[in-house]
Amino acid sequence: MRVTLYPTAESLEQAVLAGGTAVVFDVLRATSTIVTALAHGCRGVVTVVDPAEAQEVAARLAGENIPVLLAGERGGEKIPGFPHGNSPLEFRPEVVGGRMLVLTTSNGTRALNLAAGRAGTVLVGSLLNARAVAREVCRLGRDVTLACAGTQGEFSLEDALGAGMVVLEMVKMADPGWLYCSTPGASGLDLSDFAVAALHLALAYKDNPRRAFDHSLHGRKLFSMGLAADLDWCASLNTCEVVPVVGEGKEIIPGCPVIVRS
Ligand code: MLT
Numbered sequence: 251m252r253v254t255l256y257p258t259a260e261s262l263e264q265a266v267l268a269g270g271t272a273v274v275f276d277v278l279r280a281t282s283t284i285v286t287a288l289a290h291g292c293r294g295v296v297t298v299v300d301p302a303e304a305q306e307v308a309a310r311l312a313g314e315n316i317p318v319l320l321a322g323e324r325g326g327e328k329i330p331g332f333p334h335g336n337s338p339l340e341f342r343p344e345v346v347g348g349r350m351l352v353l354t355t356s357n358g359t360r361a362l363n364l365a366a367g368r369a370g371t372v373l374v375g376s377l378l379n380a381r382a383v384a385r386e387v388c389r390l391g392r393d394v395t396l397a398c399a400g401t402q403g404e405f406s407l408e409d410a411l412g413a414g415m416v417v418l419e420m421v422k423m424a425d426p427g428w429l430y431c432s433t434p435g436a437s438g439l440d441l442s443d444f445a446v447a448a449l450h451l452a453l454a455y456k457d458n459p460r461r462a463f464d465h466s467l468h469g470r471k472l473f474s475m476g477l478a479a480d481l482d483w484c485a486s487l488n489t490c491e492v493v494p495v496v497g498e499g500k501e502i503i504p505g506c507p508v509i510v511r512s
Contacts, residue, residue: 255444258400272369276399280358291347361399374494384419414452460485
């Protein structure tokens, strides 16, 4: 199985993912929020790039008597006029249960929509569900693209760490003894150099992933905005078994995928 990694949404635009599996990471915070909302009973998440379009989608769902929440951020801040921002801690079971969630964010929703238009199957990855995602990728058994959203076109440490944790779990499943004696190749996985780099990031931070957020640009920004609790939540490794997937043919608006529990 070939494992490739794209460091930013921009790099994904050039990618040919035909037929394979893609896993999208925006660890701080979009994909962590999507995993949390679906784990807490959300019916589905519609990801939209443009805020005005997000308002239109939410109005359309409400017009069809579908219970819906509208959420979004820019620059880490809640979008003015939106009832919800992008903090995973907002989407408790009593808030999101049985409802659709329409979400727009700076980088994560764009990466998701890019991948949805290109890959056969698109999964949503984070630190919360890294092991569950690795299990699903191995079950699907196809070549996999790890698609990191990045931050404004720049490499982001936390997204690569999320991807690296999935590679680490895949290697451990393929060759449990690997960690102690051989090279990644021995696991039978054909890792790109970016995937090997992400794997070693995971080895560096696996005992304390939260520390990576102290070292990352966006982690430090969210901390400076008083969002330390979000960082603690997004760092809780392998605490969730939910593997969100872009639902087949469920688009409400062309180009805006609906993400559901697999
Ligand atoms: C993004 O899409 O860039 C992030 O999710 C932003 C954030 O939530 O801070």
